[in-house]
Amino acid sequence: MFALVDCNNFYASCERVFNPALNGKPVVVLSNNDGCVIARSNEAKALGIPMGAPSFEYEILFVKYKVNVFSSNYALYGDMSTRVMNILSTYSPDIEIYSIDEAFLKLEGFEQHYNLEVYSKEIIQNVTRSTGIPISIGIAPTKSLAKVANKIAKKFSLRTGGTYVIDSEDKIKKGLLWTKIGDVWGIGRQHEKRLQKIKVHNAWEFTQLPNQWVQKEMSIVGLRLKRDLSGERILDLEDAAIKKNIAVTRSFEKMYSSFEDIRERVATYAGKAAEKLRRQNSCCSMIYVFLHTNGFREDLPQYRANIAVHIPNPTNSSIELIKAAITGLEKIFKKGFQYKKAGIMVMNLTPASQRQLSLFTAENPKHQTLMKTIDRLNIRENQKVKFAGQDLDRTWKMKQEKLSKRYTSCLNEVIIINCSDSFGDRTF
DNA sequence: TCTGGGGTCCTAGGACCC
DNA sequence: TCTGGGGTCCTAGGACCC
Numbered sequence: 001m002f003a004l005v006d007c008n009n010f011y012a013s014c015e016r017v018f019n020p021a022l023n024g025k026p027v028v029v030l031s032n033n034d035g036c037v038i039a040r041s042n043e044a045k046a047l048g049i050p051m052g053a054p055s056f057e058y059e060i061l062f063v064k065y066k067v068n069v070f071s072s073n074y075a076l077y078g079d080m081s082t083r084v085m086n087i088l089s090t091y092s093p094d095i096e097i098y099s100i101d102e103a104f105l106k107l108e109g110f111e112q113h114y115n116l117e118v119y120s121k122e123i124i125q126n127v128t129r130s131t132g133i134p135i136s137i138g139i140a141p142t143k144s145l146a147k148v149a150n151k152i153a154k155k156f157s158l159r160t161g162g163t164y165v166i167d168s169e170d171k172i173k174k175g176l177l178w179t180k181i182g183d184v185w186g187i188g189r190q191h192e193k194r195l196q197k198i199k200v201h202n203a204w205e206f207t208q209l210p211n212q213w214v215q216k217e218m219s220i221v222g223l224r225l226k227r228d229l230s231g232e233r234i235l236d237l238e239d240a241a242i243k244k245n246i247a248v249t250r251s252f253e254k255m256y257s258s259f260e261d262i263r264e265r266v267a268t269y270a271g272k273a274a275e276k277l278r279r280q281n282s283c284c285s286m287i288y289v290f291l292h293t294n295g296f297r298e299d300l301p302q303y304r305a306n307i308a309v310h311i312p313n314p315t316n317s318s319i320e321l322i323k324a325a326i327t328g329l330e331k332i333f334k335k336g337f338q339y340k341k342a343g344i345m346v347m348n349l350t351p352a353s354q355r356q357l358s359l360f361t362a363e364n365p366k367h368q369t370l371m372k373t374i375d376r377l378n379i380r381e382n383q384k385v386k387f388a389g390q391d392l393d394r395t396w397k398m399k400q401e402k403l404s405k406r407y408t409s410c411l412n413e414v415i416i417i418n419c420s421d422s423f424g425d426r427t428f
Numbered sequence: 429t430c431t432g433g434g435g436t437c438c439t440a441g442g443a444c445c446c
Numbered sequence: 447t448c449t450g451g452g453g454t455c456c457t458a459g460g461a462c463c464c
Binding site for chain 1: 429430431432433434435436437438439
Binding site for chain 1: 457460461462463464
């Protein structure tokens with residue numbers, strides 16, 4: 001059996017942990033630059049605020065219904081996620097951390113020794129008590145069915161207590177009939193449309209389609225999904241510890257048109273990507289650069305471009321990557337446009353230990369030590385060391401007007417409790 | 429005025445090889 | 447006019463996920 005554990009409204013729940021006055025009230029969390037709604041509490045969902053809603057369009061509604069609005073605080077969410085995952089990993093030797101707020105647990109053979117419903121209730125209790133984050137658990141014979149079970153657990157939480165087990169043919173069929181085709185894990189907008197057209201409206205009807213049709217229209221991925229949903233164990237846990245691509249992309253807080261401004265941004269993104277590479281001990285041999293204008297401003301001339309720059313010797317040196325990224329940018333940058341977004345992606349990653357030593361190595365061997373030193377300094381001194389391509393004076397500031405504190409990862413921002421007792425006033 | 433960011437996998441088609 | 451058969455590798459693009 002597989003369990004899918006999912007944190008309910010994760011970012012919104014993180015904000016509540018350190019601010020319990022928010023319980024029972026609508027809470028939303030915004031994306032970078034305070035652009036879109038990316039998390040909503042149940043109360044906010046009930047107000048009809050959709051996922052991805054541009055925040056400026058909902059400002060009036062926020063005020064009217066006293067919605068508590070937060071900028072995203074990834075330092076907090078990342079740390080809370082680690083805490084939750086650490087607890088979950090004590091409940092099974094096999095865990096796949098699927099995203100910041102979801103994990104699959106393999107419970108192979110557990111059903112012979114435990115009542116799985118009781119077991120999952122215990123997990124829920126422990127996570128809630130230890131972190132304050134509410135979770136839902138779905139258990140089933142396959143991963144995609146565990147997803148279905150999880151949805152049922154969450155939808156009927158009053159009745160299920162946050163957990164639901166699919167453990168019979170009958171329950172599989174009931175669950176699949178209940179699941180709308182567009183809500184199936186792995187069925188997105190395009191497939192949904194195509195399936196609706198041939199009168200497939202729920203997951204059960206999908207599992208009744210001929211394999212041939214599914215493979216032809218939805219490739220091998222769709223066929224695997226169909227079989228997994230039917231109860232055949234096709235999808236297994238995956239370990240995704242080492243990333244295959246790393247991206248750093250940002251929208252600007254306003255539009256920029258000068259090459260120097262964009263170059264500074266791109267250099268910073270490339271430097272960030274290099275740091276991430278070094279953190280997972282990888283090198284890359286390709287960097288992809290893109291930039292584009294504001295697609296929402298149909299009144300302005302539009303331009304978008306991208307380029308892949310090959311790097312002869314795999315590297316994770318910030319200096320080399322910044323150089324390569326700027327080479328690419330010079331080729332695609334065009335004057336006369338107002339740019340709103342740029343980004344880079346490093347690809348073709350290889351383990352740093354397997355680095356090819358070439359006769360004509362382009363990279364200065366001293367970079368290795370230099371980068372290590374910079375990384376150490378930046379951890380200690382809060383990102384003070386920069387590269388010449390980055391403007392030292394400019395303070396690029398993301399719009400983050402409603403940021404909560406880094407309660408769990410910054411000593412200056414932990415919660416302070418003042419109280420007095422017979423020994424006098426004390427602060428904790 | 430204001431509209432996010434970061435990933436994965438698969439397929440078709442072209443370039444190239446013998 | 448007529449022009450084989452079988453591979454591999456790479457890339458762009460499309461689909462999906464959170």
